[in-house]
Amino acid sequence: MGRDGVLLLNLGGPEKLEDVRPFLFNLFSDPEIIRLPSPILQKPLAWLISTLRASKSQEGYKQIGGGSPLRQITEDQARALEGKLRERGRDAKIYIGMRYWYPFTEEALDQIKRDGVDNLAILPLYPQFSISTSGSSFRLIERLMEKDQTLQKIDHRVVQSWYDRPGYLRAMADLIATELDRCEDPNSAHIFFSAHGVPVSYVTEAGDPYQQEIEDCVARIIRTLNRPNQHTLAYQSRVGPIEWLQPYTDDAIKELAAQGVKTLVVVPISFVSEHIETLEEIDMEYREVAEEAGIHNFHRVPALNVHPGFIEDLANLAIETLDGKGMTLAQTLHPPDKAKIYPQERWEWGLTTAAEVWNGRLAMLGFLALALELISGRGPLHLAGLL
Ligand SMILES: C=CC1=C(C)c2cc3[nH]c(cc4nc(cc5[nH]c(cc1n2)c(C)c5CCC(=O)O)C(CCC(=O)O)=C4C)c(C)c3C=C
Ligand SMILES: [Fe+2]
Numbered sequence: 076m077g078r079d080g081v082l083l084l085n086l087g088g089p090e091k092l093e094d095v096r097p098f099l100f101n102l103f104s105d106p107e108i109i110r111l112p113s114p115i116l117q118k119p120l121a122w123l124i125s126t127l128r129a130s131k132s133q134e135g136y137k138q139i140g141g142g143s144p145l146r147q148i149t150e151d152q153a154r155a156l157e158g159k160l161r162e163r164g165r166d167a168k169i170y171i172g173m174r175y176w177y178p179f180t181e182e183a184l185d186q187i188k189r190d191g192v193d194n195l196a197i198l199p200l201y202p203q204f205s206i207s208t209s210g211s212s213f214r215l216i217e218r219l220m221e222k223d224q225t226l227q228k229i230d231h232r233v234v235q236s237w238y239d240r241p242g243y244l245r246a247m248a249d250l251i252a253t254e255l256d257r258c259e260d261p262n263s264a265h266i267f268f269s270a271h272g273v274p275v276s277y278v279t280e281a282g283d284p285y286q287q288e289i290e291d292c293v294a295r296i297i298r299t300l301n302r303p304n305q306h307t308l309a310y311q312s313r314v315g316p317i318e319w320l321q322p323y324t325d326d327a328i329k330e331l332a333a334q335g336v337k338t339l340v341v342v343p344i345s346f347v348s349e350h351i352e353t354l355e356e357i358d359m360e361y362r363e364v365a366e367e368a369g370i371h372n373f374h375r376v377p378a379l380n381v382h383p384g385f386i387e388d389l390a391n392l393a394i395e396t397l398d399g400k401g402m403t404l405a406q407t408l409h410p411p412d413k414a415k416i417y418p419q420e421r422w423e424w425g426l427t428t429a430a431e432v433w434n435g436r437l438a439m440l441g442f443l444a445l446a447l448e449l450i451s452g453r454g455p456l457h458l459a460g461l462l
């Protein structure tokens with residue numbers, strides 16, 4: 076008798092301040108985050124950037140109580156989902172596979188093997204697909220499966236993205252409506268969607284569908300919400316000196332303030348849990364930007380976390396996937412007509428776009444300058460107009 080399993084994929088976050096540096100090391104070791112011409116340079120550069128960025132990053136985690144809430148929230152979501160599936164008569168076990176911190180994806184797959192799961196739904200907790208998030212986790216699972224015959228035998232299906240599901244859109248619209256109704260004049264509040272950014276080169280050169288999915292997602296939420304409010308989409312959390320998707324959230328807030336907007340309702344859009352970028356970046360940093368620019372009514376829509384409508388929708392999605400809807404990892408990662416999403420030999424993604432500027436002459440000195448730029452947001456290359 077076989078067993079159903081659902082593997083929830085997420086990014087993971089440091090639980091204590093001491094975890095921050097090794098967490099960052101794992102993140103920057105990922106070729107889907109920084110892709111280098113030679114894999115030999117990956118770890119030294121990851122070590123350099125994580126060491127240089129650790130104190131800035133720790134400052135952020137200190138502001139939200141000394142660690143990321145991501146593991147706790149993801150565990151709550153897993154429990155809620157397991158309960159909802161049981162209500163439907165589906166006895167599936169839920170596993171959590173984080174990409175850069177505990178519980179790691181490797182641990183989840185080991186447990187899946189030990190439990191004898193033979194039908195697996197792989198479900199990223201990112202509504203929209205990006206090569207840097209769901210894509211990175213899919214590639215890791217593919218590598219782990221290639222090395223393991225037991226894993227290869229498990230029947231599996233993957234959900235690539237799910238931002239267009241009616242239950243998710245309804246839950247987002249409900250949370251926004253509730254926050255709008257807390258404003259003094261709900262109709263004049265400006266709805267501000269703040270998506271997590273990615274470097275422009277992911278979209279223009281590597282063919283990441285992320286930007287298009289984000290734009291489509293915002294349009295669908297606005298249609299579902301069906302209110303007269305104006306809205307804006309901008310991108311937050313830029314890291315490093317290269318160009319990321321624009322407009323940047325801080326610039327867009329200042330621009331709206333200059334146009335006379337007095338009330339903002341900020342909606343985090345790329346992620347379903349509270350994390351450092353909602354609790355610190357939006358609630359503290361962008362609130363301050365808004366205040367300074369003259370926007371004194373700053374509201375933030377909470378993340379979905381264990382919103383019942385959202386969990387219900389996830390349960391439906393899990394059941395459909397367990398019942399055979401969707402593609403296998405290989406079909407997802409290597410579609411014949413979409414080879415552009417995963418160009419095997421290309422390395423221009425992400426921060427290494429800077430390498431193009433140097434015609435590929437990457438040296439350790441260049442890495443150091445890039446790392447310094449990464450922490451400071453400015454530096455010699457910027458001043459020389461090279462970046
Ligand atoms: C440097 C490149 C990065 C890309 C590209 C990127 C994409 C991306 N990230 C998320 C969601 C999260 N990111 C988180 C932490 C985090 N991400 C980066 C860098 C990139 N992210 C760094 C350096 C960090 C560490 C925090 C910091 O120093 O700023 C997290 C975890 C948050 C937590 O609470 O611990 C999430 C979640 C998305 C959705 C995304 C692209 C679509
Ligand atoms: Fe990130």
Ligand SMILES: [Fe+2]
Binds near residue numbers: 312352
């Ligand atoms: Fe980030």
